Amino acid sequence: MHPDLERVLFTPQQIQARIAEVAAEIERDYASRPGLVLAAVLKGSVFFLTDLCRALSLPLRLDFLAISSFSPGAGGGRVRIEKDLDLDISGQHVLLVEDIVDTGFTLRYLLETLSARRPESLQVCTLLDKTSRRLLPVPVHYRCFEIPDRFVVGYGLDYQQLYRNLPCLGILRSGIFRG
Ligand code: IMP
Secondary structure, eight states: OOTTEEEEEEOHHHHHHHHHHHHHHHHHHHTTOOOEEEEEEETTTHHHHHHHHHTOOSOEEEEEEEEEEOOHHHHSSOEEEEEOOSSOOTTSEEEEEEEEESSSHHHHHHHHHHHTTOOSEEEEEEEEEOGGGOSSOOOOSEEEEEOOSSOEEBTTBOBTTBSTTOSSEEEEOTTTOOO
């Protein structure tokens, strides 16, 4: 285990097993909906996206967007798109791929922004969900893991841009995390 982790929440094997289950749900639900676009939010969801899409045998396209966000405490929960999707999603079935849903501010903003482009459908798939921290109700259609209110890193998730490359998901030691 990495010395900066307090404990491992999910091993690489557990992550892959759960992704396979969620991918099976997505395959079933989208079998009759051609033209799936997986829209991933950079950078945290990249590892999840690449494993999820390889577990799907549906025809699909990938796209990415990047955002900057300020936590509700720091700036009223403001979110801004820094890099937009390349694809025109109007009339497409879009599955937004997130690393983690926390307060819900980021997801609410993304759903409002993307639904204004008139996709045929717009659903959400998240790796992690901190439901106990939710401030805004947001729809989460697919979730791999619900987690406690602790700061988690690894498998794409960062703290100050570090730890994304850890293969597991783990709780960062409180001496290192200053939230
Ligand atoms: P929300 O807008 O409060 O739902 O925050 C979502 C964003 O907060 C995520 O996309 C992450 O960037 C960040 N975040 C929240 N909790 C964690 C965590 O435990 N580890 C890493 N990033 C987190």
